[in-house]
Amino acid sequence: MPGCRHHRQRPMILVFIRHKNPAKLLALPLYAVHLIRRLDRAALVALAFIAMLVALLTQTAIHVLAPNTRVLIGKVIVVDPGHGGIDPGAHDREGTTEKEIVLDIARRLFGLLGKAKGIPIQTRHGDWSLDELYPHESTRHRQDLAARVHIANRINADAMVCIHVNKSPHASARGPVTFYNQASQDSRRLASCIQRRLSELQPRGAGGIVKGDFYILRNSKVPTVIAEVGFISNPEEKKLLLTPSYRQDIAEAILAGLADFFEGQGVSPAITN
Ligand SMILES: [Zn+2]
Structure with a gap:
């Protein structure tokens, strides 16, 4: 009772x-x-x-x-929005272009890094490519990539984050994936930090970190990653990627990942390749 x-x-x-x-x-x-x-x-x-x-x-x-952004004070970070100019990157019939989405995310990240008293260096601030800055490579595309790496190497940046958007023939493919240079432990650790934060935005379908054999990763002498922040070929994710608040979330996730990296974190998530 x-x-x-x-x-x-x-x-x-x-x-x-x-x-x-x-x-x-x-x-x-x-x-x-x-x-x-x-x-x-x-x-x-x-x-x-x-x-x-x-x-x-x-x-x-x-x-x-609560990322510990104090660790970003004085850190020189190259923020590299991919593509630009005649190169739209991933695009679709409705006129959505990777170059526009990643430039906006880069601007937001640039602002956040500035607020955190970091020293952000952005490779492009508008709709143009960088090939004219580095004419020593054989093709226009390579010249563009070489110019971006050259900036990071020349200033001996503390880190470089290349921001891209993905596209797949399978509409179901979604979520962020971060590529790293397998020859660099720092690149891998930075990728794991950023991927973990990005995955919090899109737990469903998020990939892991992936070894990437790309020009920028191979030639960069500083910790560098390529963050593919989402798929414009997935209707739901495309809608998000066109939303200013989601772009801000992505910029904040990358900022938090950078802070985690400089704090010494970097528990690797599953490596998918
Ligand atoms: Zn791209």
Whole structure:
């Protein structure tokens, strides 16, 4: 009966409160066990679920909202929005272009890095390519890539983040993927930090970090990654990528990943290649 239970519980609580004796703390675990034994199975499952939810939400909130941006003070970061000018990058019939999306994300990241007292260097600030800056390579495309790497190497940047958008013939493909240079432990660690933060935005379909045999990764002498932040070929993700607030989220995720990297983090997620 409820009355009896209430009557039986009261003495133990009262004893604890009245005496305020540390030794009485020992009574608490016993009391908890006593309570748990009286709960039925459904109530226990519900309690465990709520505890798990609280733990997950707390962890995510702390992780997402509180990157240690102090570690970015004075860090020279090359922010490289891919493509530009005659090269639209991934595009579709509706006129969506990779070069426009990544430039906007880069501008946002540039602003965030500035606020964090970092020293961001952006490879392009408008709709143009960089091939004229480095005419020593054989093709226009290579000249464009070489110019970007040259900037990072010449200033000996602390890190370089190339921002790209993906496209696939399979509309179901979605989520971020971050490429790293397999010859560089720092590149791999930076990729894992950024990918982990990006994956928090798109847990469904997020890829891991992937070894990339790309010109920029091969030739960069500083920790460099290529972040493919999402697929414009996936209708849902395309909608997000066209939304200013989501672009801001991506910029903040990359900023948080950079902060994690300079803080020394870098637990590698699953490597898909
Ligand atoms: Zn691209």
